[in-house]
Amino acid sequence: MVQERTLPQFQAPPAQISPEQGLVLYEDMILGRFFEDKCAEMYYRGKMFGFVHLYNGQEAVSSGVIKSLRPDDYVCSTYRDHVHALSAGVPAKNVMAELFGKETGCSKGRGGSMHLFSSEHNLLGGFAFIGEGIPVALGAAFQSRYRRDALGDAGADQVTACFFGDGTSNNGQFFECLNMAALWKLPILFVVENNKWAIGMAHERATSQPEIYKKASVFGMPGIEVDGMDVMAVRAVAQEAIARARAGEGPTLIECLTYRFRGHSLADPDELRSKAEKEAWLARDPIKRFEAYLVEHNLAEKGTLKEVRDRIQTTIDDALTFAEESPEPSPDDLYKYIFAED
Amino acid sequence: MAETLLFNALREAIDEEMGRDDTVFVLGEDVGVYGGSYKVTKDLYNKYGELRVLDTPIAENSFTGMAVGAAMTGLRPIIEGMNMGFLLLAFNQIANNAGMLRYTSGGNYKIPMVIRGPGGVGRQLGAEHSQRLEAYFQAVPGLKIVACSTPYNAKGLLKAAIRDDNPVLFFEHVLLYNLKEDLPNHEYVVPLDKAEIVRSGKDVTILTYSRMRHHVMQAVKGLEKKGLDPEVIDLISLKPLDFDTIGQSIKKTHRVIIVEECMKTGGIGAEIIASINDRYFDELDAPVVRLSSQDIPTPYNGKLETLTIVQPKQIEAAVENMVALKV
Ligand SMILES: Cc1ncc(C[n+]2csc(CCOP(=O)(O)OP(=O)(O)O)c2C)c(N)n1
Ligand SMILES: [Mg+2]
Numbered sequence: 001m002v003q004e005r006t007l008p009q010f011q012a013p014p015a016q017i018s019p020e021q022g023l024v025l026y027e028d029m030i031l032g033r034f035f036e037d038k039c040a041e042m043y044y045r046g047k048m049f050g051f052v053h054l055y056n057g058q059e060a061v062s063s064g065v066i067k068s069l070r071p072d073d074y075v076c077s078t079y080r081d082h083v084h085a086l087s088a089g090v091p092a093k094n095v096m097a098e099l100f101g102k103e104t105g106c107s108k109g110r111g112g113s114m115h116l117f118s119s120e121h122n123l124l125g126g127f128a129f130i131g132e133g134i135p136v137a138l139g140a141a142f143q144s145r146y147r148r149d150a151l152g153d154a155g156a157d158q159v160t161a162c163f164f165g166d167g168t169s170n171n172g173q174f175f176e177c178l179n180m181a182a183l184w185k186l187p188i189l190f191v192v193e194n195n196k197w198a199i200g201m202a203h204e205r206a207t208s209q210p211e212i213y214k215k216a217s218v219f220g221m222p223g224i225e226v227d228g229m230d231v232m233a234v235r236a237v238a239q240e241a242i243a244r245a246r247a248g249e250g251p252t253l254i255e256c257l258t259y260r261f262r263g264h265s266l267a268d269p270d271e272l273r274s275k276a277e278k279e280a281w282l283a284r285d286p287i288k289r290f291e292a293y294l295v296e297h298n299l300a301e302k303g304t305l306k307e308v309r310d311r312i313q314t315t316i317d318d319a320l321t322f323a324e325e326s327p328e329p330s331p332d333d334l335y336k337y338i339f340a341e342d
Numbered sequence: 343m344a345e346t347l348l349f350n351a352l353r354e355a356i357d358e359e360m361g362r363d364d365t366v367f368v369l370g371e372d373v374g375v376y377g378g379s380y381k382v383t384k385d386l387y388n389k390y391g392e393l394r395v396l397d398t399p400i401a402e403n404s405f406t407g408m409a410v411g412a413a414m415t416g417l418r419p420i421i422e423g424m425n426m427g428f429l430l431l432a433f434n435q436i437a438n439n440a441g442m443l444r445y446t447s448g449g450n451y452k453i454p455m456v457i458r459g460p461g462g463v464g465r466q467l468g469a470e471h472s473q474r475l476e477a478y479f480q481a482v483p484g485l486k487i488v489a490c491s492t493p494y495n496a497k498g499l500l501k502a503a504i505r506d507d508n509p510v511l512f513f514e515h516v517l518l519y520n521l522k523e524d525l526p527n528h529e530y531v532v533p534l535d536k537a538e539i540v541r542s543g544k545d546v547t548i549l550t551y552s553r554m555r556h557h558v559m560q561a562v563k564g565l566e567k568k569g570l571d572p573e574v575i576d577l578i579s580l581k582p583l584d585f586d587t588i589g590q591s592i593k594k595t596h597r598v599i600i601v602e603e604c605m606k607t608g609g610i611g612a613e614i615i616a617s618i619n620d621r622y623f624d625e626l627d628a629p630v631v632r633l634s635s636q637d638i639p640t641p642y643n644g645k646l647e648t649l650t651i652v653q654p655k656q657i658e659a660a661v662e663n664m665v666a667l668k669v
Binding site for chain 1: 398404408412414415445448450
């Protein structure tokens with residue numbers, strides 16, 4: 001096991017968050033966790049197919065960033081996209097139905113786990129190939145700037161948050177897009193979820209400079225390292241980057257140090273990561289940590305948190321029923337959606 | 343209107359569409375300040391500004407993906423491939439995202455974008471700059487593929503491509519940019535999905551596109567002198583193929599020769615033959631003949647290069663042979 005990086009310290013003053021905002025974050029993290037646990041159950045019961053990549057352990061990143069955005073901002077994800085979609089507001093039942101391949105899924109059952117989309121929620125995807133979502137996110141950010149500066153729409157101040165992993169930060173599209181984003185001062189957040197592994201490739205074995213946030217500096221862009229197991233820390237960093245982007249001051253690279261609590265996908269036997277490493281990170285569970293924070297700072301009572309969990313459990317159960325009872329796409333529609341006119 | 347060069351016809355199309363719709367913008371390498379390597383975007387930078395005629399870094403896959411993202415969020419990008427061959431570096435974004443994203447998203451997004459630029463075998467440009475990518479892309483679902491061949495159709499087709507709500511790969515030919523033609527003064531648009539009957543005739547159907555149309559027409563001069571009467575169809579749309587026009591012609595001539603600049607193996611002609619077999623086998627009086635480029639990297643040497651692509655004499659001979667076999 002390689003030497004663990006020292007996590008940056010962050011002390012959130014309690015006044016920074018209201019009880020209501022605290023519960024929004026908590027509920028979102030619980031939704032992500034419970035949803036993924038249900039997916040694992042359904043996959044092993046043979047109800048769900050394909051490659052399914054779960055997000056357990058990384059919830060503080062999705063909630064901390066996306067819950068700091070406005071509904072008209074854009075979110076771009078990878079194949080590990082269920083929880084980003086949920087944070088962006090795509091209803092759990094439509095995500096679950098998509099995983100069941102149903103017509104009521106957010107991609108009408110045509111996409112599957114790695115291709116979640118929702119134009120209604122400005123979710124750009126669901127990109128199954130490494131790095132390909134980054135330029136697409138860049139395009140959405142360019143579009144905001146184009147509307148503001150070429151079309152004179154002063155209200156076009158939307159920000160795009162683009163998520164991807166440590167392994168992906170070795171891909172050319174990452175560097176090409178950092179360059180263009182900085183060059184054109186585009187309103188975008190590059191959010192690297194450094195969970196230390198790219199399937200079986202340890203981050204340190206894949207990159208000559210493991211501190212990804214430092215790669216921002218050569219593009220003249222702020223690069224920030226944050227404890228990705230601390231939703232308050234992620235939120236604070238995200239809010240600042242979003243404010244800069246919205247003000248026309250350009251992009252930010254945020255490296256969130258995090259960990260996935262399950263294998264790479266549900267098909268991964270997860271044999272390479274050491275027990276010691278897993279235990280060390282499990283002990284830093286972002287949900288338990290945030291629960292303790294909320295209670296300690298009198299932002300929520302334990303009973304209230306339990307109510308949230310119970311409510312979310314119902315949401316998940318309802319989502320499952322909805323997905324199971326929904327119709328499959330009609331064979332008559334096999335060719336639908338190839339062209340814009342279909 | 344005065345004679346217009348093909349590259350200027352393209353430029354007019356872009357200028358008119360940018361004037362008509364302010365969500366239309368151009369991006370690519372050297373499209374702005376430099377005016378495009380074949381001057382298709384000359385002066386548009388001054389007219390429309392740096393965001394609407396965006397000079398990009400040399401990062402084909404990323405700026406293509408960026409155009410996809412811009413198209414998904416309501417803009418109408420026109421990518422100029424400095425040379426269409428460079429788009430091999432953008433293959434992923436063109437195939438996975440421009441082509442397939444609408445389907446995988448279950449109709450959540452449209453991708454109205456045009457990817458245009460020079461392709462084909464030029465004059466001794468060497469293998470990498472002499473590519474015909476149309477065949478590589480024809481298997482990608484969701485893409486429309488168009489090849490222009492005259493100033494008239496170049497302008498009208500490009501305008502249609504820009505207005506289309508789907509991703510369109512628009513092939514120009516590096517040796518056709520200086521073709522001249524009188525263009526109408528009034529605005530016109532040429533439909534993307536219609537083949538063009540260049541010459542109607544009765545003896546044999548010649549299906550061709552892009553620069554080979556002009557090789558075919560040269561061959562036709564010789565054939566006419568020999569009393570032969572071929573029908574020449576410029577396919578225009580390489581995907582989807584216009585089988586209405588192709589089929590009507592086959593029902594008239596019962597003989598087909600395909601003349602193409604792409605390579606024989608896995609080429610556009612290969613696909614056409616397979617489709618003709620499926621649809622019109624009973625109409626044929628002879629096996630379909632295909633004249634394609636040789637299956638080799640285009641050599642630099644001028645003589646070898648000439649041998650690599652189909653020449654008018656070969657087309658003449660092929661037509662004569664086919665007609666001589668007449669039953
Ligand atoms: C272009 C491409 N190459 C390879 C893969 C296979 N693949 C899927 S995920 C993955 C590892 C990615 O790791 P990372 O970026 O750290 O993200 P994480 O899975 O840890 O969230 C690989 C190699 C792919 N999907 N796309
Ligand atoms: Mg990783």
